Each structure stands twice: as C-alpha cells, then as structure tokens.
Ligand SMILES: C/C(=C\COP(=O)(O)O)CCC[C@H](C)CCC[C@H](C)CCCC(C)C
C-alpha cells in the first residue's frame with residue numbers, strides 16, 4: 001500500500017512538471033501570458049499551504065503527496081516544489097544601469113570578438129535573469145527537479161544498494177538516475193523549446209547537449225547532499241545559477257544569429273557597433289522576436305534605442321536622452337572612436353512588419 005502511494009507520489013512529481021512546461025507554448029506572445037500560466041502553480045501552491053497549516057482538511061490529498069500522511073509535510077517538499085514552479089514561470093529581472101558600462105566597453109572596443117563579448121555577458125549575467133519560455137534556465141531547472149529528482153528516488157529505492165559515503169540515505173544508483181533524468185528531460189525540453197523558436201538565440205545541438213550535461217552533473221552533486229525536502233529548491237537553484245554563467249558559452253558564436261544580422265544593414269547601421277546592444281534589445285522583447293522567427297519575418301523592422309551621454313564610468317552619472325532614430329544615433333558613433341553617446345538601458349521596440 002505504502003509502496004503504491006510512494007510510486008504515485010513520484011509519478012506526480014515526475015509527470016506534472018513536463019506537462020506544465022509543454023503548455024507554455026500554448027500561450028500567446030503577450031507579456032502577461034506568463035502570469036496566466038502561473039495561475040496553475042499558484043493555486044496548487046496555495047492549496048499546499050492551506051493544507052499544511054490546516055485551513056483545508058483533505059486527508060486523501062495529503063496522503064497522495066506526503067510520505068507519512070502528515071499535513072505539516074505539505075509545507076516542505078510539495079510547497080517548495082510549487083514555489084519553484086511559480087518563480088520559473090513568472091520571474092524576470094531587468095538589467096541594472098551598470099550594464100551600460102559594459103556596453104560602453106564593448107562599443108569602445110568596437111570589435112567583433114566573441115571572447116570579449118562572452119566574458120562581458122558573463123560579467124553581466126547575474127543581473128539579467130529571465131525565466132518563462134524565453135530562457136533555457138527555468139526550463140532546465142524544472143526538468144532537473146522533475147525528471148532528475150523524481151527518477152533518483154524511484155530507481156534509488158528500487159535498485160540502490162551502495163550508499164554514497166557522504167550521504168547515508170542516497171545511493172550511487174539514485175545519483176546516476178538523478179544525472180540521467182536531468183539530462184534526458186532537460187535536453188528534450190531544450191531541443192523542443194529551441195525548435196519552437198522560444199529562445200533569444202538559437203542553440204546548437206552539441207552546445208546544448210554539453211551545457212545540459214554539465215548542469216545535470218551539478219544537479220546530481222547538489223542532490224546528493226543529505227538534506228531532505230530542500231533539494232526541491234537547491235537543485236533548480238544550482239542549475240539556474242551555474243547555467244546563467246555558462247549559457248553564453250553554450251550559445252552560438254556572434255551576438256546575434258547570422259540570419260538576424262542580415263537585417264541590420266536595413267537599419268543603416270554597422271553590425272559590429274550594434275551587435276551587443278541589439279542583442280540586449282532583442283532580449284528585452286523576446287516575445288515579438290520569437291513570433292517574428294516563427295513566422296520567418298525579418299525580426300528587426302524598426303528599432304528605437306535610448307541613448308545616454310556619459311560623464312565617466314559612474315553609473316549614477318548616466319543621463320537618459322531618448323533618440324528615436326537609430327541610424328542618426330549610431331551615426332554619432334564613428335567606428336573605432338570613443339562614442340559620445342552610449343546605449344543606456346534596454347529600450348528597443350521591435351515592430352513587426
Ligand atoms: C509530491 C510533490 C512534491 C514533493 O516533493 P518531494 O518531497 O518528493 O521532493 C509534487 C506535487 C506536484 C503537484 C501535485 C502538482 C504540481 C503542479 C504544477 C506546479 C502545475 C501543474 C499544471 C498542470 C499539470 C497543467
């Protein structure tokens with residue numbers, strides 16, 4: 001009886017996440033759609049909370065999602081699970097002003113160096129967190145939580161004999177299953193989301209496989225520590241933090257996909273100058289960009305950037321001076337010279353033709 005209940009709990013743990021992820025593509029490109037999608041995890045999480053504190057009494061629901069049938073358990077593993085889904089669906093953090101400093105450095109260099117741009121993007125990384133379907137990170141965090149953590153328990157209990165030296169409740173089989181589950185679910189999700197044109201920049205299969213492999217290994221390492229329940233938070237967190245730093249390395253070389261660069265001359269600007277900022281702009285308008293990609297339309301039809309005048313590297317000294325015409329603004333930035341105007345913030349508006 002207990003075994004059947006445990007298995008059903010894990011089937012729920014493994015299965016609901018990927019089903020929920022698949023539904024993300026059914027939503028419109030409106031920026032609010034992520035909040036509509038979040039209604040499901042929000043209701044489930046609120047339900048876990050109310051069951052946990054005893055406001056709602058539903059012994060059968062508690063029995064199906066807890067280990068011992070104790071309502072207080074709902075406030076741990078299941079509640080964390082729901083919160084992680086909620087965050088992965090809705091969270092988006094805009095870039096802070098100091099990103100402009102790095103943009104300035106990029107523009108000063110006016111070079112096409114992928115290495116330089118990548119290292120600057122890595123430096124910027126902690127400040128540009130966007131989940132939902134536009135970024136591989138939330139998708140991978142949830143895949144590790146569902147596929148990895150779920151499979152670890154199922155296979156670890158069934159076949160695990162040799163224990164990990166640092167964690168007496170975990171086994172080598174369980175941790176291998178954790179790695180495998182995270183990898184298979186993560187790569188499948190990434191390939192699907194990439195194919196649907198969700199991400200700002202397309203990923204190559206090899207790059208994605210290597211990326212997911214490294215993150216799955218990290219997820220298995222974090223899960224192997226002997227802390228119960230919190231792995232529903234620590235595993236996705238580790239995947240997101242590490243993935244955030246490694247993502248630029250997994251993306252294709254060049255700031256924009258080549259087919260996107262072909263549209264830049266239409267704006268009358270030098271791709272070498274526009275590249276970093278155009279990418280950031282696209283990053284800010286991912287839904288329009290995604291839509292344009294899916295419909296094979298030129299993604300950059302009309303762009304307006306905000307430019308600012310800098311009196312040094314001090315981010316507080318930036319003054320916003322919106323200029324609505326990118327060619328005019330960029331004409332003020334001769335190639336190879338220190339630009340008097342640098343892009344501040346992300347204000348590109350992409351209009352579809
Ligand atoms: C039992 C659960 C977690 C406990 O974790 P652990 O202690 O074993 O580590 C998972 C409970 C899952 C829950 C019933 C359903 C979650 C639904 C999801 C957030 C949104 C679903 C949307 C729907 C499938 C379209």
Ligand SMILES: Nc1ccn([C@@H]2O[C@H](COP(=O)(O)OP(=O)(O)O)[C@@H](O)[C@H]2O)c(=O)n1
Pocket residue numbers: 077149152153154155156157160169170171172173174175176178223224227228229230231
């Ligand atoms: N790396 C792992 C993880 C879990 N497991 C098995 O799964 C059971 C529950 O795992 P857990 O304590 O991590 O439970 P959750 O916190 O993931 O719900 C353990 O008692 C082990 O039998 C394993 O063998 N190896």
